[in-house]
Amino acid sequence: MSTVQSTPPTQSTSSAGYKPSFLKRSQLWLASHFSIFAAVAVLLYLFLPVAYVFVFSFNDHGKTNIVWRSFTWKHWQDPCRVPGACDSLVVSLEVAIIATVVSCIIGTLMALALVRYQFRGKDASNMLIFVPMATPEIVMGASLLTIFVQGFANIGLDLGFWTIVIAHIMFCISFVVVTVRARILSLDPKIEEAAQDLYAGPLGTFWRVTFPLILPGVLGAAMLAFSLSFDDFIITNFVSGNESTFPKFVYVSAKRGIPAEANVIGFSMFVIAVLLVVGSQGISAWRKSKTA
Amino acid sequence: MSALAAHTPTPAPAGGDEFHTRRNGKMAFLLMLPGLLWLGLFFVLPLYQLFEVSLQSRYPGYPGYYYRDLNFHNYAQALTDYAPHFARSFGYAGLATFFAFVLAYPLAYAMAFKAGKWRGLMMICVIAPFFTSFILRTFAWSQILADEGFVVRFLNFFHLLPSEHIINTPVAVIAGLTYNFLPFMVLPIYASLERADARVIEAGGDLYANGFTTFRTVTLPMSMPGVLAGTLLTFIPAAGDFVNMELLGPQRGKMVGNVINDQFLTVPGGYPIAAALSFTLMAAILILVFLYVRRFGTEELV
Numbered sequence: 001m002s003t004v005q006s007t008p009p010t011q012s013t014s015s016a017g018y019k020p021s022f023l024k025r026s027q028l029w030l031a032s033h034f035s036i037f038a039a040v041a042v043l044l045y046l047f048l049p050v051a052y053v054f055v056f057s058f059n060d061h062g063k064t065n066i067v068w069r070s071f072t073w074k075h076w077q078d079p080c081r082v083p084g085a086c087d088s089l090v091v092s093l094e095v096a097i098i099a100t101v102v103s104c105i106i107g108t109l110m111a112l113a114l115v116r117y118q119f120r121g122k123d124a125s126n127m128l129i130f131v132p133m134a135t136p137e138i139v140m141g142a143s144l145l146t147i148f149v150q151g152f153a154n155i156g157l158d159l160g161f162w163t164i165v166i167a168h169i170m171f172c173i174s175f176v177v178v179t180v181r182a183r184i185l186s187l188d189p190k191i192e193e194a195a196q197d198l199y200a201g202p203l204g205t206f207w208r209v210t211f212p213l214i215l216p217g218v219l220g221a222a223m224l225a226f227s228l229s230f231d232d233f234i235i236t237n238f239v240s241g242n243e244s245t246f247p248k249f250v251y252v253s254a255k256r257g258i259p260a261e262a263n264v265i266g267f268s269m270f271v272i273a274v275l276l277v278v279g280s281q282g283i284s285a286w287r288k289s290k291t292a
Numbered sequence: 293m294s295a296l297a298a299h300t301p302t303p304a305p306a307g308g309d310e311f312h313t314r315r316n317g318k319m320a321f322l323l324m325l326p327g328l329l330w331l332g333l334f335f336v337l338p339l340y341q342l343f344e345v346s347l348q349s350r351y352p353g354y355p356g357y358y359y360r361d362l363n364f365h366n367y368a369q370a371l372t373d374y375a376p377h378f379a380r381s382f383g384y385a386g387l388a389t390f391f392a393f394v395l396a397y398p399l400a401y402a403m404a405f406k407a408g409k410w411r412g413l414m415m416i417c418v419i420a421p422f423f424t425s426f427i428l429r430t431f432a433w434s435q436i437l438a439d440e441g442f443v444v445r446f447l448n449f450f451h452l453l454p455s456e457h458i459i460n461t462p463v464a465v466i467a468g469l470t471y472n473f474l475p476f477m478v479l480p481i482y483a484s485l486e487r488a489d490a491r492v493i494e495a496g497g498d499l500y501a502n503g504f505t506t507f508r509t510v511t512l513p514m515s516m517p518g519v520l521a522g523t524l525l526t527f528i529p530a531a532g533d534f535v536n537m538e539l540l541g542p543q544r545g546k547m548v549g550n551v552i553n554d555q556f557l558t559v560p561g562g563y564p565i566a567a568a569l570s571f572t573l574m575a576a577i578l579i580l581v582f583l584y585v586r587r588f589g590t591e592e593l594v
Contacts, residue, residue, distance in 0.1 A: 050421050109327065134524070137532055150341060267424060
């Protein structure tokens with residue numbers, strides 16, 4: 001390590017007389033900032049296709065939206081012009097909302113039972129919750145198609161909206177349980193005991209103590225479930241029959257060229273999601289600063 | 293496997309909460325019931341039905357008709373006819389998992405230790421691309437990597453591409469898989485690094501370990517639960533994927549996911565072979581996961 005010698009005497013103002021050479025300093029600087037540069041590069045990589053989707057939503061394209069021709073606003077003015085685009089978006093949103101609500105209720109109950117109670121068959125239940133996450137989507141889709149066609153169709157459940165909802169709830173449950181369970185595990189059970197000591201009934205304890213405490217976990221799980229459901233294609237493709245969700249609409253039209261209206265919708269969903277997340281984080285930060 | 297699922301930092305066994313143990317059985321059963329029913333009806337039962345289908349035999353003379361049987365030959369046929377597809381699925385998924393790890397780690401590290409007040413924003417940046425449908429983004433990659441695109445023209449300018457193409461090659465498929473499942477790698481690694489104590493890593497430096505040694509002996513072991521979860525969350529969906537191959541890959545040399553999808557949805561009467569393929573894929577993945585977790589496993593995974 002070069003020390004005093006390397007610096008001319010006129011500049012050696014530092015009291016310790018320690019000043020690494022320029023090379024050494026830049027090396028240190030690079031080493032401590034390397035991960036930041038790498039992180040920014042990876043984030044740019046993550047956003048590259050999103051930027052592409054955005055740019056080509058303004059393309060005045062011919063039959064296929066592949067080569068840039070000229071700028072136009074028209075796809076943004078009426079994204080529903082293309083048949084099926086907005087209908088499939090509505091279906092996707094409806095499915096995602098129902099699947100999120102139901103899977104969050106079911107999953108939160110399970111997470112509570114798994115953390116707070118000892119019962120027989122707990123290991124088996126844990127296993128049953130884990131295995132769907134380790135099962136490739138295509139296997140779940142194939143098995144659901146088989147049972148819907150060969151079993152449940154006989155009792156009047158045909159492929160369509162409700163089979164999509166059933167499938168989405170199924171694959172969301174495990175993720176909800178895992179997310180909410182992590183939150184419950186981080187809580188002190190003594191808080192609930194204190195509530196009971198203060199003569200709160202079991203329901204009162206749950207609604208006024210337990211539930212507010214696990215709510216952040218449930219909200220996180222809801223976000224996860226919503227995005228998993230909204231963007232699912234592989235399972236949906238198996239169980240949807242003639243119903244079309246937004247990913248399915250995009251995939252089907254990819255064969256003959258995705259219309260720029262799909263880019264408009266996809267990019268808008270991205271913006272809405274970012275605004276919602278930023279907004280909710282802003283609100284919670286503002287609340288904290290007010291109470292602090 | 294149970295070590296995998298158990299995840300048991302269950303705090304305070306019985307000790308402090310005797311009021312819980314009182315209501316144990318019945319209450320826990322009621323809480324678990326809806327979920328167990330749903331998973332039983334729509335996960336276990338369909339898998340059983342798929343297993344039955346995978347053992348069916350054809351009616352001679354009636355193409356597309358099958359009868360119930362114990363025809364394990366379907367599995368032999370699935371394995372021999374589609375062995376290269378399995379090899380490609382696992383090979384491509386393995387490579388994509390490796391590349392995703394290499395890309396995800398610095399990002400997760402920067403988020404956990406360097407980002408400061410930017411942490412929340414970076415988190416949003418990782419998740420946000422999800423909301424632009426992944427099919428739209430994969431399709432965008434097929435345009436970005438196309439022969440007329442700037443990536444290929446740039447690389448060709450320096451003669452860096454032996455075949456002068458990226459699109460419709462396995463390289464494009466692996467790139468697509470890496471891209472699509474990258475956030476699943478970043479988030480768990482970030483979660484476990486965030487819980488780690490930055491001072492421990494500094495201590496490594498204070499004890500005269502160089503950067504790489506500190507990383508290998510301190511940082512990486514601390515983030516191992518996240519790395520494990522991340523590699524699984526990347527590898528499993530990548531091995532079963534068919535969309536990246538369909539939109540980015542070559543016409544020939546598909547993956548198992550493509551075969552299952554085609555056999556189920558477009559080939560009439562392809563159910564038994566497709567079912568046998570599905571089961572083989574699932575079993576292979578579960579065995580790999582089991583071995584992997586046994587080798588590198590920690591208690592907390594899920």
